[in-house]
Amino acid sequence: MKAVLYYRGALSSCNYDCPYCPFSKTKDSKATLAKDKQQLHAFMDWVREQGGSGHQLSIFFNPYGEALVHRWYREAMIELSHMPHIEKVAVQTNLSVKLDWTNDIDRSKAAFWATYHPGQTSHAAFLSQCMKLYEQGIPFSVGSVGIRSAFGAIKQLRQLLPEDVYLWVNAFKDQKNYYSENDIVYLTEIDPHFQLNVPDYDSLGKPCGAGSHVFYVQGAGIVKRCYSDRKVIGHLYRDGLEGLSAERPCTMKKCGCYIGYIHMPELKLGEVYGDRLLERIPSGYTR
16 A cells, blocks of 8 residues: 655654744753664664565654754665655754765655744755755755744745745744734745645544554554544554554544645645645645
8 A cells, every 4th residue: 555654753852942842952861862763763674564565655754853963864764765665755854964964865755844943043054955955956845934023034035045945834823813914915925825724624524544544653653643633543563554544534623734634635735736745845846
């Protein structure tokens, strides 16, 4: 079967201290980092075996914190990109790590979801990292959280990036009715698809790929439909994809997270993003 796996291990540390993030400027203990490394190695062992079962996998690393500062994630990205049964491997990252290792990845399979955090890094430093990916021909999108204090910085970054690099804005949803009509117009001029991310979609009882061919894997192998749904549907290493897969309508009242609602068929977001839904690059953008 073809499956999408979102993977999140024990890692919860980050080198940034964004005010809207609960994991800002945290530091994991050596024991936690060792646990995270062991969990990822176990996951990689399982992935290696899936080619023999005929499975085609797309994998997205989206940990709490920054993954690529740790060697084991960089090595996993490289290896996964060269596995025949891996269709895609992507990672959410703030791009703060050196990118010399990307010379070893298969650029036809790897992609980056690069998050820009004004106040944590300069325009020049972040843009320089983006341009390294751009010059290597590695697909990537750039995104930022649309808090008002960042509006100007996000607009400036849009002006500096090549036109064929998509910059998305995540709606800030910690405060109800945060945006005025003028705010939405402003941000839509930066991100033409911003209004897709503003609402929380009614999802209760509605079809979703989550749980049938999309799985959210925690480091120990526990699998859930999605990260917002606390119900455990099985164990990756015990049940395998065949044992986990079932049609499961959403049990949540609302879905407002991109990595969740993109798998709701009624929204038809495949028509917007084509085969680059996972890395959030709309059709029409070459990078």
